[in-house]
Amino acid sequence: MASLAIAGAPPERFRPPSLPLATLGLSLGTFMQVLDMTIANVSLPTIAGNLSASVDQSTWVITSFTVCQAITLPMTGFLARRFGEVRLFISAVLLFSLFSLLCGFASSLGMLVVFRALQGAVCGPMYPITQSLMVEIYPRDKRGVALSIISMITVVAPIIGPVLGGWITDSYSWRWIFFINVPLGLLASALVWAQLHARAEAPVRERIDWVGVATLVLGVGALQILLDKGNDLDWFESSTIVVLAIVASVALAVWVIWELTDDQPLVDLRLFRHRNFAAGTLALVLGFSVVFSVALMLPQWLQHVLGYTPLWSGLAAAPVGVVPILTAYTVGRYAHRVDLRWLAAIAFAVMGTVCLRFGSFDTQVSFAVVALTELMMGAGIAIFFLPVLTILLSPLEGPAIAEGSGSATFMRTVGASFTVSIVTYLWVRGAAIQHAVLAEHINPFDAQVRAGMAAAGGAGRYLGTVNEIITQQALQISFNQVMNGLGLMCFLLIGVVWLARPPFVHGGKPGGDQPPPVDAG
Incomplete structure (x- = not known):
């Protein structure tokens, strides 16, 4: 009877050696990612001048980041199942730090846009994985505290971004708005690895839904560019916006139908x-x-x-x-x-x-x-x-x-x-x-x-x-x-x-x- 009771008991939840340190590591990674969504905005005129580009061209520094982030966000569940949540978070933080370093060393606008796109691509899963891990490591009766911490980061980081970005650009150089991510990322990944590496994970080697990937990239990419450039191009008075709207509508419609009917969808709608x-x-x-x-x-x-x-x-x-x-x-x-x-x-x-x-x-x-x-x-x-x-x-x-x-x-x-x-x-x-x-x-x-x-x-x-x-x-x-x-x-x-x-x-x-x-x- 005792063995039956043990067999039927719910599995014991993983608890990190230090909940505060685990929280700090996860929060730092997420704060760094959310901060980077707005910190470059006020620096665009300076970046454009330093890299011999127009202000209009420099907006691709923002657009490339948001487009690639939007594409990888819904892929979080698939990536977490395939690689494990802790490994995915640490890998994303380290790659984000690496691409931040490369952004700081960029010698042309084209290089900066490419590295910003890679930044956005790798940081997409960071926020949802943080949410998942925080909910998992906190006791059930304290899940509200975990979600409140995440909520606070979501509110505070975008506000600090423009102020900090403006101060760094005026006082030092725009390149430091990217360099500051490196020590933050190294500290965050070290803390999370130390506290959560023992968490049991069983990655699943499921097949890749290539149709889902292709239609998602095409649909979300077209939609995000449409939204970012719509006002500048006078919306549907522009043939570019019309084409983007058609591509986004068709690709996303195919994506939704495919994901709802596929046995192993990229995103579980x-x-x-x-x-x-x-x-x-x-x-x-x-x-x-x-x-x-x-x-x-x-x-x-x-x-x-x-x-x-x-x-x-x-x-x-x-x-x-x-x-x-x-x-x-x-x-x-x-x-x-x-x-x-x-x-x-x-x-x-x-x-x-x-x-x-x-x-x-x-x-x-x-x-x-x-x-x-x-x-x-x-x-x-x-x-x-x-x-x-x-x-x-x-x-x-x-x-x-x-x-x-x-x-x-x-x-x-x-x-x-x-x-x-x-x-x-x-x-x-x-x-x-x-x-x-x-x-x-x-x-x-x-x-x-x-x-x-x-x-x-x-x-x-x-x-x-x-x-x-x-x-x-x-x-x-x-x-x-x-x-x-x-x-x-x-x-x-x-x-x-x-x-x-x-x-x-x-x-x-x-x-x-x-x-x-x-x-x-």
């Missing part, structure tokens, strides 16, 4: 049969799209409309990371005591209210008000990621966590790119419309206009000044409209999280050992 995974992923994609859109628009608005410097715009946006840092442990430790749907609903309500507050600003708003509003946004973000991530991962266990995390992160990345492209288009297009509306009120036969031209010393000087004011006000009005739209989107997302159904932890309570029943919805 059947995970979406789980109601909580589907609802949680939808909430994550749309919610993160709002967060990312605000994070992108705010610095541009501060610099182009209010006249802030890059440094001061970064400082105005920085408070958004304060609350997530201070509350990460508390939220993770006690969030399971309430219905996670209520927690997510509160997060969306706070984020929606903040977006509406941004939508009420004018060109006279002070630095303190902007910073305080960002602090409020941070309060919403602090309780957004944990409940949504917990909900979408709740029906998954073991290798399925890496698979599901990779698929959700892939959709989050592509969804954010799609939303940002739309938001940028709406802002620019809306500003053009508002400019035309406001300019209609400038009539050369109006007495006030004539008086202004006389005071300015001529029509040319007066109209130039007036045009600057109209442009500023048009951008401000369009910014307000976009922010109000994002706020409405947040309130609509409250309904999405209520599509999920408890339990949101295995066994219906923290620490339960029995997996929940599959909820196909």
Whole structure:
């Protein structure tokens, strides 16, 4: 009887010798990868000048990274099964560090773009694998703490990136934004190897789904380039964008059909049969799209409309990371005591209210008000990621966590790119419309206009000044409209999280050992 009891007992979970050191190693690797998504943005003009390229050409430094990262993200589950999660993470971190070093030594834009593409390709699995390993090594009743740490990194790293990138570029050289990854990567890989190398893994030598690989690379690559270049090429007025749209649509349609019917798919799309995974992923994609859109628009608005410097715009946006840092442990430790749907609903309500507050600003708003509003946004973000991530991962266990995390992160990345492209288009297009509306009120036969031209010393000087004011006000009005739209989107997302159904932890309570029943919805 004793042997039967032992045989029927659930396998003992792996615990690293030092949970804090394992957490530090995994967090450093992920922080380095997320940081690199934004740290190069502010340095593009300097990079273009140093490498004798145009600013437009230099944007491929960003595009090449995001395209290749988007391609390898959904392949995380397959790569984890084939090589093992720990080996995959360490290999990705070391290769990322190597390609970062090569980026720093690049002597031409072409070389830099190639090494950035390789950076993006190898870092794709890093974030979802970190999620999977953190959930695995933490006790079940402390999974919330693990997810909160990851959430904090997701929020803080993109904010630090532009500020740190600008400071390094101004004070030293743009090459150091890549060189700093090398010691971080070596430390992260050493810590993870020391703490997790004894974790039992059984790589599976399954066949490679070459049709899935080919259609994924073609479809996602075309889609990501379309989203990155759409605004610059005036969208579907450009034949290039039309061709990319056709290629992306056909390739992704074939990919979805193939993956759903293949016996050993590259990406297991059947995970979406789980109601909580589907609802949680939808909430994550749309919610993160709002967060990312605000994070992108705010610095541009501060610099182009209010006249802030890059440094001061970064400082105005920085408070958004304060609350997530201070509350990460508390939220993770006690969030399971309430219905996670209520927690997510509160997060969306706070984020929606903040977006509406941004939508009420004018060109006279002070630095303190902007910073305080960002602090409020941070309060919403602090309780957004944990409940949504917990909900979408709740029906998954073991290798399925890496698979599901990779698929959700892939959709989050592509969804954010799609939303940002739309938001940028709406802002620019809306500003053009508002400019035309406001300019209609400038009539050369109006007495006030004539008086202004006389005071300015001529029509040319007066109209130039007036045009600057109209442009500023048009951008401000369009910014307000976009922010109000994002706020409405947040309130609509409250309904999405209520599509999920408890339990949101295995066994219906923290620490339960029995997996929940599959909820196909």
